Amino acid sequence: MGKTAEQSSIRVNVSSDKKRADIIIPPDFDRNILCPDYCEEILRQAGVEITDKIRKRIKNMVAKTKQTESEHPIKVTIAKATPAKNGQDGRVEWKVDEEVPEEQKEEDQLSFYDQSAFIMVETGQILGIIHPPTAGEDGRDVLGCTIAAKDGKEAKLRLDESILIDASGNLIAQQEGVLKRSIDSAAVQKCIEIKEYVDFSTGNIDFDGDVIVGEGVRDCFIVKATGDVEVRGLIEAATVETGGNLRAAGGFAGRERGIVQIGGSLFGRYLDNVHGEIQHDLVVDREIINCELLIHGNIESEHGSLIGGKMTVTGHVIISTIGSGAGVPTELIIGTVPRLEPLAVDLSKLIEHSTSRRNVLMEDQQTLNKLAEAGRMTGPDKERQTEIMFEMEELNSILAKAEPTYQNLVDKINQQRTIDVYVHRKLFSGTMFTLGDQRFKMNNELRGPVRIVKKLGTLYYERSGADPIMLSDVADIQPVWNKDD
Amino acid sequence: MKVLLVDDSKTMRNIQKGIMTQLGYGQIEEAADGLDALSKVGAFEPDLMLVDWNMPNMDGLTFVQKYRATGGKAPIIMVTTEAEKSRVVEAIKAGVNNYVVKPFTPEVLSERIKETLDRLKAA
Secondary structure, three states, X not given: OOOOHHHHOOEEEEOOOOOEEEEEEOOOOOOOOOOHHHHHHXXXXXXXXXXXXXXXXXXXXXXXXXXXXXXXXXXXXXXXXXXXXXXXXXXXXXXXXXXXXXXXXXXXXOOOOOOOOOOEEOOOOEEEEEEOOOOOEOEEOOOOOEEOOOOOOOOOOEEOOOEEEOOOOEEEEOOOEEEEEOOOEEEEEOEEEEOOOEXXXXXXXXXXXXXXXXXOEOOOOEEEEOOOXXXXXXXXXXXXXXXXXXXXXXXXXXXXXEEEEEOOOEEEOOEEEXXXXXXXXXEEOOEEEEEEEEEOOOEEEEEEEEEEEEEEEOOOEEEEEEOOXXXXXXXXXXXXXXXXXXXXHHHHHHHHHHHHHHHHHHHHHHHHXXXXXXXXXXXXXXXXXXXXXXXXHHHHHHHHHHHHHHHHHHHHHHHHOOOEEEEEEEEOOOEEEEEOOEEEEEOOOEEOOEEEEEEOOEEXXXXXXXXXXXXXXXXXXEEOOOOOO | OEEEEXXXXXXXXXXXXXXXXXXXXXXXXXXXXXXXXXXXXXXXXXXXXXXEOOOOOOOHHHHHHHHHHOOOOOXXXXXXXXXXXXXXHHHHHHOOOEEEEOOOOHHHHHHHHHHHHHHHHHO
């Protein structure tokens, strides 16, 4: 049986996805009628879009086929689709993650304590940039139909008022703080929350805002905050500096290296070997052991014990016991206003010096006046008189300002000075109360509740319903410079 | 305004400097005697001078005479213990514009300075 007309003619095969069109030339096809126009027509009839590129391919294919003898059909891919290019999704490029150059790392030589795990940012800092999505580019199949492309999607990033996006897509911090990021959100927070410990995983903390520590603070680490600090676990031999309050829920075991500088009040479970200064109150649940603290407010520890150490306090003291049965030296310096007293001392010295100098000058002045009356003043005497006049005027000016200022200061100190120590349970022997230049060292214990107050220039103790008794009855009075203490 | 203070007493110069500063004159140069003043007056070109009379090396009067001889026109106030009338006349003839007698108060010195400068403005 002979071949059919169909079997001997050129065929065009378009793939099912219309991405490819092949020309198939049977081996016995008459090469004399094989020409580009003929092939083009065949393709057109099959619906294939004819472009210049395809025409070129047809031409090459025809030239090559005419020179080729083959026993098998020749199949040539004459057209391919242009694929669609989908757009790129928008994305956030963070600038805060950029690597510090090696040279700078060496220069800075941060200790392991200082290498912070937090990204601290400043107001106005460019945190990153949001790149917009790009549009897709449509493709074209072999039949000339459009293959639709997808546009990219916008980057998903939820922000609050702490981060602004400007017209260029820059992410700008609107406040100082710590940058908190997740997959689809970002914010600058004024509060750092550390889930576990302040340790080598976090580095030292130095933050403009509040700090919350879920566990504790390890030895030798530093926590500084302009706001409040809350530590839910134990603070070890660390340093804590706050502009606000410190809450040490788990206590503070300073082991002689615990240091505090507290701008507000310190609330703690217990304090052991802690040194430093507290601008407001000290409120402790349990013991205050071997601490040396300057407290500008009150000590409030109704159920607590003060054992060992030295506490200087401006306000009142409420405590359960002071000292211990073993007679541990425990000193309480009371009736002091440490913020103002040094100023008063300096002013007092200035006034004394100026008054003394003025008195000397007045004597010299009198001597010169006598010479003037006797008509025996020399040139140098007149010069000296001028000098005395100028110096006296200057001293009078200083004293005119210093004396009322000093008086105001003294009045303020007296207003703020509080001598009121209330002991609920017991005041042990060995406890010392220092008031000015006198130290009252208890040589007997006193059962509470008892209140220590100042009357008639000295300390008394009083119990409810009873007359006050001089503390010197149960204490030895020593001058403060006594080295035997 | 530039002021040259000529006095052998450091204390007096300090007093005068204090007053000049209070009056708002910030550019102040000092000389310890007439010779020292002559060496500085050319480069400094003061707008006012306070000159003591009795000084070692060259007294105030001699300095004023030599300064005026070179064509110097800055106003000069003599600050001196010499209160005798004849000496005052001698100073004015030498070219001094005004004088202050020690002991003086800061007010008196400021008054003399203002008076001297006002007179010159009026002229």
